[in-house]
Amino acid sequence: MPTAKAKQSATVLAPPAKVYDFIAEATRATAFIPGLSRIHNVKPATTQPGQTWEYEFDWFGFVVSGNSKCTKSEPSKLHQFQTVTGNPSTWTYLIEADGTNSRLTLEVEYEIPGNVLARYASQPVFEKMNQDRAREIVANVKTMLES
Amino acid sequence: MIRLRIFHPGRHVWRLWSKRSGNTLEEIWISPRRIPPDWEKILASALDLIWLENTRRPGHIELNGQRGFIQWHEGQRTTRIRLRLENFSAKKQSLIAAALLKAARFHLLEEG
Numbered sequence: 001m002p003t004a005k006a007k008q009s010a011t012v013l014a015p016p017a018k019v020y021d022f023i024a025e026a027t028r029a030t031a032f033i034p035g036l037s038r039i040h041n042v043k044p045a046t047t048q049p050g051q052t053w054e055y056e057f058d059w060f061g062f063v064v065s066g067n068s069k070c071t072k073s074e075p076s077k078l079h080q081f082q083t084v085t086g087n088p089s090t091w092t093y094l095i096e097a098d099g100t101n102s103r104l105t106l107e108v109e110y111e112i113p114g115n116v117l118a119r120y121a122s123q124p125v126f127e128k129m130n131q132d133r134a135r136e137i138v139a140n141v142k143t144m145l146e147s
Numbered sequence: 148m149i150r151l152r153i154f155h156p157g158r159h160v161w162r163l164w165s166k167r168s169g170n171t172l173e174e175i176w177i178s179p180r181r182i183p184p185d186w187e188k189i190l191a192s193a194l195d196l197i198w199l200e201n202t203r204r205p206g207h208i209e210l211n212g213q214r215g216f217i218q219w220h221e222g223q224r225t226t227r228i229r230l231r232l233e234n235f236s237a238k239k240q241s242l243i244a245a246a247l248l249k250a251a252r253f254h255l256l257e258e259g
Binding site: 022025027028030031032037038040056140143144147 | 157196197198235236238239242243245246249250252253254
């Protein structure tokens with residue numbers, strides 16, 4: 001199955017430790033990921049590689065649910081997880097110090113499912129949707145931490 | 148797994164009214180229910196999760212620093228929830244309101 005990557009960055013006026021703490025708590029993702037309605041059954045409660053949770057996305061009146069697993073987490077530097085059911089994807093948040101602030105980069109690598117491609121007619125349109133989604137997520141983290 | 152929203156076990160909470168004026172966002176939500184859930188626990192824990200300090204009172208949560216409040220009133224078959232956010236950016240107000248609405252619909256479902 002073909003794969004694609006969405007990547008977006010922004011400077012966040014907050015130190016890396018604060019940015020990491022904000023994004024690494026699994027249940028907090030509903031506050032900055034559009035359409036993500038629920039995270040539950042987080043085990044164990046503390047962020048660490050191997051931590052798993054269930055998620056639910058709202059998608060035009062449908063609920064898409066699945067499981068995720070944290071694959072890497074380094075305080076103040078990096079947080080990565082994979083969606084392990086449904087459409088496989090790997091989400092990586094990279095945090096780099098930028099003076100006293102942070103440069104946050106979100107990279108989402110995902111498989112392009114054939115049925116979605118059929119619905120949206122072309123791969124570039126689907127990829128643009130995911131780039132826009134990644135841009136919105138990074139912008140939302142910046143807003144939540146700055147204003 | 149994919150299923151229709153109407154078959155999801157989440158609470159029914161609908162936004163009835165929303166108004167932005169100056170640096171203030173006000174919304175009114177309504178939730179039909181048989182037994183009222185613990186709104187204070189649901190909404191205050193959602194505020195804690197996004198690092199907004201708050202003070203809890205019966206039927207009311209105040210956001211510290213004069214940043215607004217959430218009130219709820221239990222009727223016979225519905226709960227009416229009023230949200231007021233002030234002194235945040237317009238975008239942050241929208242994100243906070245969306246996070247609280249998600250919490251009202253889905254947070255702590257296992258307990259209620």
